[in-house]
Amino acid sequence: MSSVYPVTGIKAGVTDTTVPLRLEVDTWYPGQTAEHLIQNNLFIWALRFLQERDPDHKLSFFQIAGIHGMPYQPWDEDTDAITANEGYCTHDSLLFPSWHRPYMLLYEQVLYEIMVKQVIPQLPADKQQEWKDAAATWRLPYWDWAQKKTREGQDKTLYDVPLITKQPRIGVVDLKDGVTVFYIDNPMYKFTMPDEERMGCFGINDIQDTDSKNNIMTIPFSKAQATSRWATYEPESDTVSTQWTEGTVRNSLITSTLNEHPWYGRDIDNVPLAEMVYRLYVHDYISSYTQFATTKFRTSPDYDAGSPAAYLNLEYIHNNIHNWTGGFDKYIGHMAEPAVAAYDPIFWMHHANVDRQFALWQGISLLDPTKNWFESRNEQLEDDGNWYIKTGDVDTPSTPLAPFHKDTQGNYYTSDDVRDIHKLGYAYPELQPWLDKYKDAHGNFDASLYVADVKAMIKALYSPGEIGAPTEISSIPRSLVGALGQPDFNKDVIINVTYNRFALKGIPYTIYFFLGTPFSPPSYSDPLHTHPQHVGFIYTFSNPIHRNRAAPGCGNCRRKALTDTKSRAQVPITGALIARHPATHNGNLPHGIHELPSLEVDAVAEYLQKHLHWSVRSVSFDFFVYFPSLLGLASFVQRPLALLPLF
Template identity: 30%
Template sequence: MSSSNIAATGVPTIPAANGAVPLRREIRDLEANYSDQWNLYLLGLAAFTKVSETDLLSYYQLAGIHGEPFIPWNGVGGISDFRFGGYCTHSSILFLTWHRPYLALYEQALYAIIQGIASQFPDSVRARYVAAAKDFRLPYWDWAANVGSASAFPASISSATATIVDTDGATKVVNNPLYSYMFPSSAFSGDLDQSWSVYPGTVRYPTTQDSSATSQDDQVTQVITNENPSLRSNVSLILLSYTKFDAFSNNQWLRNGEPGQYGSLEDLHNEIHDKTGGGGHMSALEVSAFDPVFWLHHCNVDRLWAIWQALNPNSFVTAKASEGNFTTEQGAREDANSQLKPFWDASGTKFWNSTRVKETTPFGYAYPETQKWNYSTTQAYQAALRSTVTSEYGGNVLTSFFANASAAPVPTSTLAAEPAPALVSRLVERKAVAHPSTPTTGKEPIAKNAETAPAPSEENGQPKEPAAPATATVPLGVPSKFAHIVQDNSYTEWITNLRALKHGLSQTFRVLVFLGDFNPNPATWPLEANLVGRFTVLGRAPDTACAKCKADQEDELVVTGTVPLTMALLKEIVAGRLPSLKAEDVEPYLVKNLHWRVTLFNGDEKARSEVPGLSVAVVSTQVRIAEDGTPVYSEHYDLHPAITDGRPAGHGPGDDV
């Protein structure tokens, strides 16, 4: 190989004496507290998107590495059987490791542009901007953050315009480069699939399926907000209870009989693609990297992996047979030494592999949580991380619920807490016709109920009881009237396990999990008050150009995911509709109130019995609350087939786990 090959090095960085390197910051933090870097970011991204598409380091070409236009990048060809099949590593043991140098390559290209822009400012402020530019790193969007009354989808991403200070010193309102990427008018003919080439720029929740489409980013906000408790629980679940990389990293069904290994970071990643895309570019992996939010999303995925790595330093890539892609033979051994093509290391003579991308600091960055140089011992560092995860994502579901109860949505078995009428109207209008609901059994009522329950913060109109003092059995923050939920500082965590044939429907689809009644019109489901969470499957059609997708179709690849139920069950306990989290109470409650439905890429309903390989199960495990408030999960999980047996796609006794 030639040393002229473009190397994916990240930002060249010399760590400080204590090992410190610049941080990738959360986008809201960057905007609020690092105004010069924020300004440079917007200016740099705008300039980046205008670099000629013929340049290998253009926004267009780097985004294209992720899928369409399915052409070799930087001269990295493939094997003859997979002509122009892409470098896809989704649903693979290499999913996380491949994306780390990919992000680093993007970051270094953007960084170089920002350095040039900083030097163009007037003499009076140039030194300030040059200093800010030096420490700039790609921001991330923490889509599971508890932002309170703030928007779950930052306005800095969803607004069509942005205010910047230009290099001439003037304040200007410009098109927001985070809102949409406009495809170059001179783009290569036939680069994008016909269904995507109609759009002049990237869109989210498009109003139409043609060139007149505009984005509806308010729907991103509503959908993410509605499912935030489940998403937060899922993040803490995999960060604090998963200890094996093959389970944590990707969504392949492990077929190991372990019900406690259905979740993964890739499953959460898929969910965010689905929620932010809404039928737009983020919804389809092959074109998702063109949307500017893709890079913020994947930066957060990398961050969560970095946190998990610090907590599980001895768990990493294990050898598996490859499903095959543009550069790897189907059935070939895939392990920590597998080449992460098309990403050359600093020498330009060999490709990165998973072993050599294990740390972030060689790429010149860390995250706020992974500043290990601030701790004298690994034990102290890991303790701080567990505490941070618990604080940020409510790792201890029980005390987290009561701490946030005053701000929690109204628990209801009705549709009284419906989403904004105008927003629902737009959701309904996107569907050409009304779709009848899937026939239900006696176990699954979907009719409205006229009853409305009190909010979790109140008991029959009275303020919520103050937290009881910490005792041996009642953790701090749990009201005394709910002390029965905790036994010996332990409680039962309830989770829905889901799996399906990834490409079984030849398109993206999602399984929506409800606790309580819901409107029969699927157009309203994403904003239903009783929607707990979703399992998103990013399937593809048989004619896809993605080589790995084709191989996965041949192998009948099955993927898995989880939707935690505990937070939703606690609302029912507070509302007086569920006595406790014990199995004898929860099982009959879920038989009556747990429902799941399937919708396709366009939002149409699909009968559950017609989804190949779909299986929905309920499992539980014991969680002990440690003295510092962090959760300690049992390694044993119990299956509860009585809840789902006999229902469409429901797990039954003796079914595979």
């Protein structure tokens, strides 16, 4: 094998007992300390230089982003061993969290190398050491989309995109003197191809298929010179506007979407993102790594699916963030399409947070190692295959995570290799086991103290105000119970969904759920998630099985489509039901929404049978269903289940 690039992580800043932290991006930018201000400049300059590299350069932004999907070309690999038109896809896979970990490590490492080798040498000699010291403690920031932010001019906190992504121009220090500030195009706002080439010149194809009326549908990614967020969908590829080719960024629509999903109802404490993340950590809510890690639905007869709550998983939450950031309904953007998502610079801070959620779950499961990993054969799943995993092979902790090499000999990382983030040279603010507060009377690390504190920090960040002791994690929101006037209320209603991810030939689609009088979605001109009856949605984040009508796309995805592979997700609707109870709505229910007279099991079952309906929508496809019957309500008292197998 020719020379490979070893992904080792950043070694600078690491001591015998500590590692630098990846910080929440809005606590880091704009910098409030001298070190952070320098790191802000290092990062912006390094990212700019990375994006300017020739797309044929192995360590260019274009090539690294392309590992995630198109152009479906090998990266740092022996091309003789590669099957054409396959790719490295690990979505809807047990390896989803662990594969993305060395991917983030690669991106972080390349940026650091640019800081040290390309940015700092341009500074005056008397400033270089201070900047080297700041670079040594820099790690890739994460975007915590589940934490509400304080914004200037806003009375309330809100979910929002990072400040560093908001403006098309951004201030940086002139490297010639290390002092003067001037403005450049913001590399976090969008990625623009070097020399404004079209992405199609380097293998990024249009995504093309037929819609529900057999018309050819084209998303013209090949024509883009820059990335977009919430661009208006343009179906005709030969009349693409400059707004699309040059990249349209509507960050305000992302902010609106993050805050408008009324999973608790509009008039009650509306904390949808925090609640969904919080449920990942609820005691016994998810009982195994497999349930936590992936949307993939397992149907083998010897497998115990565990609690009905286990349909919730990290990958599903991650999918929705991609959708909300890229755009949906009449809008499109790179983040919403797996094949091109990594070209949007916000992708990397999003996935740094996905990695953090993975690490937090590992942290609270530290005392139960059988739960937080997948050594057991009962926890392992067959893979649908990619370039280096054969179709039908069982994913284990030693499965290679291609194309990421851990050394110059060409050995691949495995999940076992990336299990401990501290060994990779970074940590997160909640995960610092070296702190004195975690030592027992003899000065030794006390895992029980550590786990309890991690749980407390998760609770402080994401808790919707639930019932329970301060160190317990449960899922019944205190604000809802208070409004209801029933302090002993302990019921939780969820919709568990099994769906065919490739029902539309891999074109991503959204499943919307409503509680109210059925209506025709085409009659509602605004985005469906703003409809008063809307109680939640699921986004597939799937890859089209064809890049266009002539060229195959993701091989993993084609096989999933042929085998009718199912995925799973969950929408909690307890809050929506309580909002319809007479004790909470005060007679102000919108048109088409009906009062729920009682929260007893039979009353809720009857209400759902009458009023729960759902709709499927992609860019050019609508499918509306009134669902008149539900399954599995018997376990209502603890965590009732409405199970809707779709497609």
